[in-house]
Structure formats: structure tokens, C-alpha cells
Amino acid sequence: MNKSNEILIFVEDLHKVFVTEEVETHALSSVHLKIRKGEYVAIAGPSGCGKSTLLSILGLLDSPTEGSYQLNDSPVADLSASQRARIRNREVGFIFQSFNLIGDLTVYENVELPLTYQKMPKAQRKERVQTALEKVSMAHRMKHYPAQLSGGQQQRVAVARAIVTEPSILLADEPTGNLDSANGDIVMEMLSDLHKSGATICMVTHDPRYAAHAKRTIHLFDGRIVEDEYTQSEVM
């Protein structure tokens, strides 16, 4: 267990406003958030409260309208597009509700994809992909295409793809949303295992059952954090 009190994510007074056809949507208003290394955070809240928006800002897919965000002690506001891409690639692992595997690529190639953006030598890539797939017990399906896998299997591959770069943080947006409960359980099990082996995880979920896996749950309502609840006082 690699625990540390270092702050990984430090968000202060974050605002996100979407302007569409003269309608302003305040997706996030004045969000303050600290996430330490090794934490397992669930973000919960009703539909449209800004969970996904927060997650994509944390993952550098989007930028806030206002407020500051420091990842690993460095502010990300002024980074160029390619620097942001580099951080997304090395520091962040994404897991989506709808898996988002690339249909034209095999399981192996899908998992290898983030590594190819790092110009890592082939042999090393192979080793990493192998390890990642073994962690999610999908090594035997390496040559399959996503369309040949079940939803649960696809999500496991997506998890493998997210962890293959050994990111600082895993961001999962309703990873079980498209799965039945049995498959959902498997994926959640996997995330717990990853957390136990030291990964920092930030997961959006509706399901209180799954939120319970996390050690801390942040409740969002209408773009604001209304509750920050520690289910276990393990990390403080």
C-alpha cells in the first residue's frame, strides 16, 4: 500500500459556464476540491448536476471558465494543447460509460494506443499491455475486436487501457452505467483492487451501492458540492 498525503488535485473556486444560443448554463459553480494521492473518490448527484463536467475538467479534456486547478502541484491553466495532451496521456486514465474502444483496432491495439503516443519502444509496450490485460483478466482475448466482446469484457479492456500508462489518476464516468449488475460488480471489484494497489481513482456514479466502494463521496447538486462525506476515516 503506497499511501501518501501529497495533494494530487487542488481545485479552487472553479466555475464552468456553457453558453449556447444565449442560454447560460452554470454547470459548475465555485467548486473547491482537494484529492490526495491514493484516494478513491466517488462523485454522486442527480443527472445534469455537473459530474461529467467536473470529471472532464479534472482530466484536462475541458478547461474551467474560472478558478484554478493544480495537478501534481503545477497549475494547468496556461498549458498548450500539446502539453495538455501529454498530461492526459501520462497522468490521467479515462474510463467511459460506453467503453469507447476503437472498433477498427484489436483489444491489444486498443490497450497499446496510449503508449504509442509516448513513442515507447515496441517490446516495452508489449510487456505493459500484457500486464495491464492480465490485471483485468483479458489477456486471452488480445486478438479480438471490441465487437466480438461482451459489454463487461469491453469495459475491462477499457480499464486496462486506462491503467496501461500507469497514470497518477483514474477518472471513470459511470463505468458501470452500461453494464448489468454482475458485470458491474466485476468492474467495481477491479477498481477496488487497483485502489488497494495504490491507484488514485475518481469515479462518477449514480449507484449508492457502488459509491460505497469509495472511501469518500462528493455530492454535487446544481453545480455545487453540497456534501463531502468520508465513509472511512482512513485518509485524513
Next chain:
Amino acid sequence: MSTLINDIKYGIRQLLKSPGFTLVAVLTLAIGISANVAIFSVVNAVLLRPLPFKNADRLIVVRQQSRKFGFITGFSYPDFLDWRQQNPVLEDFAAFSPAEFEMIEEQGANKINGAMVSGNFFSLLGVSACMGRTFTQADEQPKEPVAVISYDFWKSRFGQDKEALGSTVVLQDKVYTIIGVLPPGFSYPDTIDDAQIWTVLVPAGEQRTNRTYCWLTTVGRLKAGISIEQALLLLGERHKQLIEKLGMGDSEILIYGLRDIVVRGVRTTLWILYGVVGFILLVVCANVANLCLARVSTRDKEVAIRGILGADKLRLFRQFTTESILLSLAGGIVGLLITVWMMTIFRVKLADFVPFSDSIRIELKELLFGLGLCLLVGIVLGVTPFWLMQRCRLTNVLTERRSLSIRHSRFSNILISGQIAIALILSIGMGLMIRSMLRLSSADTGFNRDNLLTFNVSVRRMNEQQRYQFSRDFLERLTALPYVKSASTDSSMPCSPRGSMAPVAVDGYTPPDGKQIRAIYHSVGTDYFRTLQIPILRGRNISTDEYQKKERVAVINETLAKTFWPDNDPIGRELTFCMRQYRVIGVAADMIQGNVRIDRPNHLFLPFDVFTEFNGPDLNFVVRTASEAGAVIEQARSILRDIDSTLPLKSTGTFKEQMNKRLSQERFTTMFLSVFASIALLLIVIGIYGVVSYAVARRTREIGVRMALGAKKTNILSLILKQGLILLVIGLITGLAGAIGLTRFLSSYLYEINTIDPLTFILVPLLIIAVSILACFIPARRAAKIDPMEALRYE
């Protein structure tokens, strides 16, 4: 029936729903269909449509070929009579010879193209006069001369006056009575296609009796059921017996179908044109198919749902094809306008080298061909997406596994690569032709061909002394004109395709292969070398003194000099030409005769009026002007009227015009290839752009995912470009292979350019690469600008 109407209504609605797609597809199809219909109309007019003569498929042309020398001749008059009199395989046999009639009219003398034909010529062709009568065999008896005129001639000279019948024309000092007017549009395609006046062939003297004067062209009709091969066998045998009996000649018989002999010079060109438009149609179909596929895949869910709900396949198929046939018919209708426009261009541009070009028109057959093409294209376009859709499981479409789109995009890629290959083949063809034309136009002719004007004057009635005097007077007054630098005469102008050839000999020289040395002889006026700017390499020009004293002196060209005296100075040596001795006084630089493609021939230049044996009826004048001065010809005419108003002058244009006319087939092919290669290039740009754009749209989400995983803009850019590049490489390799295989069909047009010309084979693919990358780059940049947030939102 009512479902069909419903389908059509539904189809029209679908097409109108996406006007951009419909417009591009219809225009693209219009280009492909119209080009094919236009070329079909040419091929139909030239190769397929029956000639407007009785039993035209049985009409043949007989020629003789010398076994020893290989040259091909016609028939002598006595031979012709023998053949006509009794013939086991021919129903009828006629002969004719082209003639240039000198006709005295009120405004002065003129030359009219005409023909002398045997009395049975018109009845053999089954052509009767539209007014009066044509000839009969009885007209061959020497009596009052009669003539038949063309409809156009009747219109232009007689204003369609009925009084023309029975009136007289003076041709070559002889009075002919007009007995008939031929039907409008009549022309006989072999040798005399521009004849305006026909007279009866009544040869006299040697021409009537000498079997070695093979000056007649023939036409015969095979008896029903006899093939050309059978005729050749029977007549060949008969001919052999005849020449053995007469103990003369070594010729054998050649028999051609009338159409074959007329079109043999253009067959290759027509096939090339057909190939080009066929290729264009393929490119067009591929392009539109791609557009249709992209459209269909946006509707794939709808179709899959219909399928799952139980719509039967036939119904779906009908829906697809109705829509695409509607599309191709619309293309055909727009195409018809383009065809009409193209054909007006073709009729003009093809007239120089394609027989029957004035009969190129749109008739029922062309319309049916176009309709058939539309239906075919429509069905192909409709079947493709239907077929692709049938091959994937409907459930897959609904569960978003997207195998349909992948299949689509694979098929699209094949189509694009194919288009690139074809565009490459066409562009390489264009490149080769353009390079060859450039070479041709800058080829060394041996003389300066700029600003040279030619014309001829008929001096048939003059004796040698008169000719000499006339040419001196005329040249003197010509050179005094302001824009004229110098002028001269030549019996065999170097711009005319065939010079007169005759054997030349030198004592003590035996030709290595036993064949006589032949040279093109020019009996030239003073100032000839200066006028044409042919350099004298050794010795000197023929002097005025020598002209006056009619000295037997000769200038030969370098090639001839090297043949006879490879190691010695030819100046002062003697050669024998037509049984007389001439002294060589100069060596001129080599020059071409008519055609730059033929190796430099031997030339022999003799002073005008010294060598008079083969003097023709005309004096050919050549004038070096200060610029392309067209007015000079009118001034020459007025000088001539001043000297003798009965002498007809026929302008033959400038040297360049004459030489260009001979290249009209190459020029047309070049233009045609260039136009369609450019269209193909444009289409591949549209095609690549469309396919790559569609791929970008289809992969938006994938691109979003990749960006989320850390792909930079450059990664995305190269991802999309790479897709394009793979298509490009496949297309280029296929295209290069195709080009290597196909350019040999151009070999007969190419001048000093190999069919696998390295420069063309490098530059053209580079051009295609540049154009394709450009077409990929725009959608690729759009892909790189995708906002990952937006892309991932499509859930």
C-alpha cells in the same frame, strides 16, 4: 405499379432532401454519361452506321502490292476493264481517279476538286441523282463530255437553279454538259471525299492501254455470300495467272472492306477515345457510389429497423435502385445537353482526320445507348449499398457495433484507389502526349518553318519556256511586295507529305543491299535555299547564270552525299538521275519531307527548268514573309490576274498550317486526354475529399477517445493523412502498372518519347500525390480541430 410510383415519389423526396449531394452526383454523372454518348456517336458514325450505299457491307476495295518493293498501287485501265468484264466473285467493279479541275468562271479561273469515275460507279453504289441522271456505262464511249455535280456545288454555283441541268461548265478547256445533281450529303469516302464535280473516266493514249500505269482506285461489290477471304483466294489466283501470261510485274492482290480502308487510320484513335471515356465513366461511378454509400450509411439504422420490422428484401432493393436510377436519369438528361455541345466541337475538330465526321449526330441509337447507360449506372449504384447492407447482420447495426460502416469504408477505399489509378493512367497518357507534342513542335525540320506562305498556280497549258518566263516575272513582282522577304518555287514542297522520288545513281557505286538509291527530287527556283533558310554546308548554291544557261548542276543533301561519298568531297562529282548526268555543286543540310517522324530522306535539288521530265500541271510557290502576313496571298492573286487572269491560284496556307494539319489527330488526342485527365483529377479530389471527410465524421468519437488518451493534434492529423496515403499508394501502384500496360497504345503518336518516359512517370505521380494530399489535408485538419468533449458527448 402504384408501389413503383410510390417508390419514385419517395426517391424524388429523398433526393430533394439533400440537394447538395444530388447536385454533385447529377453533374458528375452527366459528365461521365455525356462523354460516353458523344464518343459512342462518333464510333457509331465512323465504325458502325452502315455506309449510305447499296449493300454497303459487300463493298470492297482492291489494290495491288509489289512483292519486291512493298509499295501499294491501284489498277491500270486495261486491268480494270478485264476485271469488270467477267468476274467470278464481283457483282460489279468500278474505278475512279481524283481530279483537280480547272474551271473558268466569271471571276477568273478556279480549281475544283472532282473525280473521274467509270460509268458504272454510281449504279454500283446504288446512288441516283436527285435531279437529272448519273452516269451509265454507255457514257464511257467517247462522245460529248458530261458531268455530274454535287448538291453543294449546285447550291453555291447555280443557286439551286433547275436550269443547271443541261448547262455547261468548262473544265480543263473542255466543255462539259451537266446531266445530274447528286443527292445532298453524298460523298464517297475513299480518296475523293471532297469531290464536287464528277466526270466520266475516258482515258486516252498510254493511260488507256499501258498496264504499268496503275493510277486507278477501285471499288467493287462482292456477290452475296462470298467473303473477302474467298474473293482474295479466287481473284489472287486469277491475277497471278494474268501477270504470268502477260509476263509483267510481281504484284499481288489486296482486298479490303470499303469501311476498313477508310477508317484504318483512325481506328486506334477511336479506341483510345473510347478507352478514355470508359475510364471516366468508371471514375464517375466510383465517385457517385461513394457519395451514395456515405448517404446510405447515415440511413443504415433506419434500414436495419425496417428490415427487422419485416420489410422484404425485394422492396428494399427496389427502393435503393429506384433512387439511384432517378439520379442517373437526371444525370443523363443534363448529360444530353453536354453531349450536344461536345458533338459540335467534335464535328469541327474531327473533320480533319476522321471520315464521316459530318454524320456524327444524335439519333435514336445514341439516345438508346445513353438510356441503357443510365439504367446500367443506376442499377450498379443502387445494388452496391444494398449488397453491402445485405452482407452484415442487422442486429450488429442496431447494437452499434458498426461493422456496416467499416465494410462501407473498406469498399469506399477500394473505389478511391481505383479512381486514383485511373486518374494516373489518364494523366500519364496526357503527359506523354503533351511531351511528344512539344517535341514535335520544336523538332528540327531542317528549314525555318515560320512565316512561310505557300500556294500553287496551274500552268498546265504553258510550255517550258513560258513556264520559266512566267515564274521569273511572277517571282520578281512577288518579292517586290512590302512584306515579302524572298520567294521561290519547288516541285516537291518539304511541307507536303510525299515528295516525288526517283532513283539516283553514281558510277562505281553499288548499293549494299542491291536496292537502288532513291531521292526526293526538287526542281527549285532561284533563291530557294535562302527562302527556306536551308544552310548550304559545302560548295555553293545554284547560280543565276546556271539557271539561265540551264546547266546540269545539282545540290544534294548531306545524307545523300554521305551515302555516295562517305569519305570524299562530293563537290564536282557526277551523278545520274533519270538517265542524265548532273554535276554536284553543293551540299545542303538535311531536312524533312512532310513528316518529322520519318528519318531524314535523301534530297536532290535541280535547277528549275533544267529537269522538266516530271513537270506537273502546277507551279508551287513558297514565300518568306516578314510576319504571318495573310494579305500577301491576296496581293499575289492580284499580281497573277494582272499577268494572266485565266491562271487559277490555289492557296495552300502557311507551312505551319500544313504541317499542323497533319498532326491534327495527335492534337485532338492530346486535347481529349488532357480534358478528361483533368476531369479525372478533379473527380479524385472530390472523391478523396468526400471519403476522408466522411471517415472523419464517422470517426469523430474515435478521435475524441484518442485525444482523451493523449493524442496530440499532429497524431490525429497523421492518422487521417495516413488513411489517405494508403489509398494513394495502392492507387498509384495499380495505376503505374496499368499505365505501363496501356501507354503502348499511344506509341504510334509519340515522337521521340518512350511510352515509359521516365520524366512523365515521375512527374505525374507527384502531381497526383500533391493533389491527393491537398484533398486529404482539409478534412484531416478538421479532424485535428475536433473538440474531444464534444466528440465524447455523442453518447
